[in-house]
Amino acid sequence: MLKRLNQTLSKLIDHELRTAQLLFLFLAVGFTAFTFFGDNLPVKGPLKHEWLNGIDALTAFVIFVGLLFYKPLQKRYQQCAYVFMYTMNVVNIFLLYGTSFNIQYAYQFIVAYTISGWFFRDKKNWLIHMVVMNVLLIIVTLVSEKSTATTFDFYATYIVASFAQAVLIHFRFSIEEKLTVSEKMYRLLAENSFDLICIHNADGSLEFISPSIKRLLGYDPAELVGRKPYEIIHTDDREIVRALNLSVPNHPSIQHPSQYRLQHKNGTYVWVETIFIALEGSDGIKNTVLSQSRDIRRSKGIQLQLEERTKELERSNADLETFAFVSSHDMQEPLRMISNYMQLLKKRYGGKLDKDADEYIEFANKGAIHLQQLIRDLLSYSRITRTELKRVSVNMNEAIDEVLRNIQVEIREKNAKVNREQLCAVEVDRNLLMLVIQNLILNGIKYNHSANPEIKISCAKHDRETIFCFADNGIGIKPEYQQRIFEPFHRLHTKAEIGGTGLGLSISKKIIERLGGRIWLESEFEKGSKFFFSLPNS
Numbered sequence: 231m232l233k234r235l236n237q238t239l240s241k242l243i244d245h246e247l248r249t250a251q252l253l254f255l256f257l258a259v260g261f262t263a264f265t266f267f268g269d270n271l272p273v274k275g276p277l278k279h280e281w282l283n284g285i286d287a288l289t290a291f292v293i294f295v296g297l298l299f300y301k302p303l304q305k306r307y308q309q310c311a312y313v314f315m316y317t318m319n320v321v322n323i324f325l326l327y328g329t330s331f332n333i334q335y336a337y338q339f340i341v342a343y344t345i346s347g348w349f350f351r352d353k354k355n356w357l358i359h360m361v362v363m364n365v366l367l368i369i370v371t372l373v374s375e376k377s378t379a380t381t382f383d384f385y386a387t388y389i390v391a392s393f394a395q396a397v398l399i400h401f402r403f404s405i406e407e408k409l410t411v412s413e414k415m416y417r418l419l420a421e422n423s424f425d426l427i428c429i430h431n432a433d434g435s436l437e438f439i440s441p442s443i444k445r446l447l448g449y450d451p452a453e454l455v456g457r458k459p460y461e462i463i464h465t466d467d468r469e470i471v472r473a474l475n476l477s478v479p480n481h482p483s484i485q486h487p488s489q490y491r492l493q494h495k496n497g498t499y500v501w502v503e504t505i506f507i508a509l510e511g512s513d514g515i516k517n518t519v520l521s522q523s524r525d526i527r528r529s530k531g532i533q534l535q536l537e538e539r540t541k542e543l544e545r546s547n548a549d550l551e552t553f554a555f556v557s558s559h560d561m562q563e564p565l566r567m568i569s570n571y572m573q574l575l576k577k578r579y580g581g582k583l584d585k586d587a588d589e590y591i592e593f594a595n596k597g598a599i600h601l602q603q604l605i606r607d608l609l610s611y612s613r614i615t616r617t618e619l620k621r622v623s624v625n626m627n628e629a630i631d632e633v634l635r636n637i638q639v640e641i642r643e644k645n646a647k648v649n650r651e652q653l654c655a656v657e658v659d660r661n662l663l664m665l666v667i668q669n670l671i672l673n674g675i676k677y678n679h680s681a682n683p684e685i686k687i688s689c690a691k692h693d694r695e696t697i698f699c700f701a702d703n704g705i706g707i708k709p710e711y712q713q714r715i716f717e718p719f720h721r722l723h724t725k726a727e728i729g730g731t732g733l734g735l736s737i738s739k740k741i742i743e744r745l746g747g748r749i750w751l752e753s754e755f756e757k758g759s760k761f762f763f764s765l766p767n768s
């Protein structure tokens with residue numbers, strides 16, 4: 231109830247013209263009452279007491295009517311107040327003279343004079359008023375006959391009141407001055423900002439729009455003041471702004487930046503990014519919203535282009551993978567047949583034809599085996615993104631034991647040793663992880679000239695990820711090749727030197743990235759390599 235009364239009063243007082251009109255009506259009625267019903271003390275000179283109050287009543291009434299119906303005067307209500315203050319104070323001084331400083335008029339003058347100071351809006355006008363009234367007062371004091379006691383009483387009160395008025399007015403002007411300076415600064419900021427700054431009413435309509443709107447959207451601020459911003463938001467984006475729930479007071483003070491399109495006056499659309507901030511009124515209630523919008527056409531254009539290209543790349547990548555998958559899958563069968571017949575040829579005719587024929591059969595056989603391996607790798611490579619991930623808790627120790635069982639022939643052949651410490655468990659796709667482990671162990675053995683190849687597997691658990699390390703005492707890799715070996719078909723040796731398809735590490739990289747981790751290596755040429763991969767902790 232009190233809050234509502236306060237709000238109504240603030241609204242009324244904030245509307246200065248309406249307040250001025252009410253004030254003059256009140257004064258007109260008040261002085262008319264004094265004219266007809268006031269004390270009729272004798273006054274020196276031709277003008278009677280009621281006439282003098284009548285002058286005040288008439289002045290207030292004329293100004294009230296003027297302010298009500300005459301538009302040019304409405305803009306000058308401040309000057310009207312000055313006219314009334316002068317009239318009232320001059321009449322009061324005349325009453326002082328006319329009643330020889332009668333106590334009733336003395337206090338009437340002091341009260342009216344003190345209050346009237348508040349109606350002056352600048353120091354200059356206030357000073358002029360003060361000088362005029364004091365000169366009149368001195369003249370009146372000099373020409374009227376009165377007792378010393380009365381004069382002393384009057385001047386004592388008058389000096390105190392004048393001093394109080396001067397102090398209060400000084401404070402008021404200095405506060406107003408500071409306010410004007412800071413208001414000017416903020417206005418300059420808002421008006422010259424490159425961004426579009428708006429203030430929205432509680433109902434969402436625009437109350438203030440910075441002039442930068444002209445540059446951004448081609449409108450003059452006046453064209454949009456009072457309108458709702460929805461009118462110029464792209465229909466597809468209206469929901470984004472509605473979802474912000476700008477209807478105060480419930481929404482949070484600062485909203486995350488939202489991106490949407492605003493319609494330019496010429497009909498085109500402009501991408502902007504806006505931050506909305508709820509502002510509290512002096513009563514602590516959020517009743518306005520400040521929005522700051524930035525033109526993001528350039529970055530949005532680049533972002534859209536990038537998204538389009540990414541989509542295109544993803545599409546062509548998927549096509550390529552499908553192609554690799556289908557072709558390698560379909561090639562498997564005829565290749566198996568070739569390989570089988572080559573074996574048969576070797577078995578049946580090996581040593582029965584001439585030496586060249588034996589050599590040719592051997593080459594064809596090796597080629598068929600290599601091609602089979604290549605197709606198997608290609609299939610695994612293209613399957614990585616096609617298969618659905620089955621995340622399970624994987625005991626790394628058990629997974630490594632299983633891999634070691636699968637490759638025991640290779641381990642025995644090279645007299646290799648695989649050492650591992652107690653390893654941490656992870657939650658990933660077990661089959662894919664086993665493929666990585668197998669590739670890394672086999673490489674550690676294959677690219678190793680030591681009589682006793684050795685691979686050490688360790689792990690380190692961090693806050694967000696677990697890192698595994700596969701360290702070997704192999705041939706190592708020169709720094710300039712360390713990144714390239716993760717690319718498909720990138721090999722550092724010929725097939726004759728060390729066999730392989732050049733896909734093992736790229737398969738491993740693709741798997742680890744699909745599982746949400748990274749893979750990298752540290753290596754010293756001819757001393758050994760350490761392959762690391764990380765997996766996110768669940």
Ligand code: ADP
Nearest residue numbers: 673674677706715721722730731732733734735
């Ligand atoms: P492949 O072994 O089939 O050739 P990879 O992708 O597994 O294919 O390896 C790519 C290349 O990286 C290999 O040709 C080899 O030169 C090098 N490489 C891989 N692992 C090691 C290792 N542990 N030590 C030294 N070189 C290695």
